Amino acid sequence: MKKIKDIIQMALPSSKIQNDIQIKYNQCGTLRPINISELSLTISMKKKVLDIRQQHDKINIIRDNQKLTLIIPYRNREEHLKEFLPALQNRLNEQNIDYEILIAEQNDTKPFNRAKLLNIATLYSNPESKYFVFHDVDAMPTLLDYRYCNQTVKLFNYINRCKEYEKYPQTVFGGVTLVPKKIFTDINGFSNNYWQWGKEDDDFLLRHILKGHMPLYDTSGKINMLPHPRALLSDSQGNVSTKKSILKNNEKLSQRNKKIFSMFKRGLLNQDDDGINSITDYTISSISAKNHIKTIKIKFDKSL
Ligand code: UDP
Ligand code: MN
Numbered sequence: 001m002k003k004i005k006d007i008i009q010m011a012l013p014s015s016k017i018q019n020d021i022q023i024k025y026n027q028c029g030t031l032r033p034i035n036i037s038e039l040s041l042t043i044s045m046k047k048k049v050l051d052i053r054q055q056h057d058k059i060n061i062i063r064d065n066q067k068l069t070l071i072i073p074y075r076n077r078e079e080h081l082k083e084f085l086p087a088l089q090n091r092l093n094e095q096n097i098d099y100e101i102l103i104a105e106q107n108d109t110k111p112f113n114r115a116k117l118l119n120i121a122t123l124y125s126n127p128e129s130k131y132f133v134f135h136d137v138d139a140m141p142t143l144l145d146y147r148y149c150n151q152t153v154k155l156f157n158y159i160n161r162c163k164e165y166e167k168y169p170q171t172v173f174g175g176v177t178l179v180p181k182k183i184f185t186d187i188n189g190f191s192n193n194y195w196q197w198g199k200e201d202d203d204f205l206l207r208h209i210l211k212g213h214m215p216l217y218d219t220s221g222k223i224n225m226l227p228h229p230r231a232l233l234s235d236s237q238g239n240v241s242t243k244k245s246i247l248k249n250n251e252k253l254s255q256r257n258k259k260i261f262s263m264f265k266r267g268l269l270n271q272d273d274d275g276i277n278s279i280t281d282y283t284i285s286s287i288s289a290k291n292h293i294k295t296i297k298i299k300f301d302k303s304l
């Protein structure tokens with residue numbers, strides 16, 4: 001019976017929210033609530049999301065100094081890491097942030113799983129830190145404010161890929177995201193189910209919204225993207241490959257990710273069943289530390 005209902009749910013059309021509510025918030029520097037009018041949902045999910053937002057239509061934004069755990073998802077991007085780490089540490093020191101850096105390194109040849117790596121690394125964070133910043137290794141910090149915030153914040157608004165800064169869509173939620181530990185626990189972290197490339201960041205945004213959180217974005221935040229070949233061209237070790245079979249397999253995984261996200265968007269998957277409370281099938285190969293930087297090597301025992 002449930003199956004038929006699910007099939008009908010998957011077939012229902014979705015469209016943009018458009019009429020998002022007006023959120024009340026205190027001015028706090030350059031932070032603003034993310035506008036989700038562009039999110040595409042089915043009629044029943046739209047109603048659910050707007051009901052939740054109406055019940056939580058006020059945000060009280062507080063920023064101050066707290067201990068930070070910054071986590072970098074990583075495999076085989078040595079050139080980027082070499083350029084990124086000193087720039088990052090300079091910024092953190094300039095801003096007097098009390099930080100630790102965890103590199104969550106995937107140490108196997110299975111498809112990459114950014115979100116699961118991040119989930120696992122949070123388990124190794126200093127219990128005294130109050131917030132996470134999840135930071136891609138290719139997002140060079142041009143202008144990023146790393147101070148604690150009691151709300152989740154996408155830390156950038158502009159991105160420079162070649163020569164000029166361009167505005168980035170508010171609801172694209174990857175790259176550099178600040179999340180208070182309390183909120184991370186409340187939304188059950190990331191989903192563990194997205195392999196290789198795509199959609200885990202959209203899922204992460206929706207997890208916030210469905211639990212009544214109102215993520216913000218920093219309207220003046222800027223990053224410089226280090227160039228790399230299209231993610232879909234990476235083989236299982238993260239090396240670029242022009243083999244058709246690799247591209248085909250990556251596209252298959254990417255389609256699978258789209259399908260999982262579509263099921264979540266339609267209310268067919270529950271975030272309480274998949275997240276930091278359900279991380280399985282991994283082994284920690286090693287943990288090593290060197291000046292504020294800890295590398296956690298993680299092997300996935302199983303992928304799909
Ligand atoms: N990543 C990595 N090795 C990989 C794939 C991804 O280290 O083989 C990490 C890295 O931090 C990267 C992030 O995951 O910045 C996001 O992946 P990618 O840059 O490929 O995706 P994009 O956001 O550029 O589409
Ligand atoms: Mn990238």
